[in-house]
Amino acid sequence: MVRVGVLALQGDVREHAALLAHLGAHVSHVRRPEELREVDGLVLPGGESSVIDKLARIFDLREPLVARIREGLPVYGTCAGLILLADRLADGIDGQRTFGGLNATVRRNAFGRQNDSFETEIDVPALGDPPVRATFIRAPVIDDVGPSARALATLPDGRIVAAEQGNLLGTAFHPEVTGETRFHERFLARVRAAL
């Protein structure tokens, strides 16, 4: 059974853990470096990226996590998790940092107030049919992806909302709240392949 962790400093940890367990993974919460050592893949949940960044430093988790991402740990980040996975932040607050790894520039809270949260269907060619029912909650967008990363999904206006690079996968939206399982399955396939 694959052992995957959900970074459990803040955010929608429970939804991810439930979905991963439903898909047959052995799931644990990761808050400390020793817990990080025990997993073969990690989900960075949605929440508030600046808070998760701060807590990761306080819990001495930042450096080991950055190192494992560099070594090829499969990671899937949703929303705040995508922000934390991006190499570049267009508009971080208060010295906010990311863990990095995904060659992309992310812009936080990219949808106006009225559209702070919305649901829409998007085509994700890599996942095939049917389209993904995507929930955006104060979501970021990806301004650009570097040569090593590729866009997986775009909105009709061309903005990128999902990307991947090797073992790293990030979505601006939250599949874990709509019962969409294909992104988590894709992540788990990466975890198995990397064992």
Ligand code: GLN
């Ligand atoms: N706006 C949040 C941030 O910047 C992300 C929101 C979310 O994860 N749903 O971290």
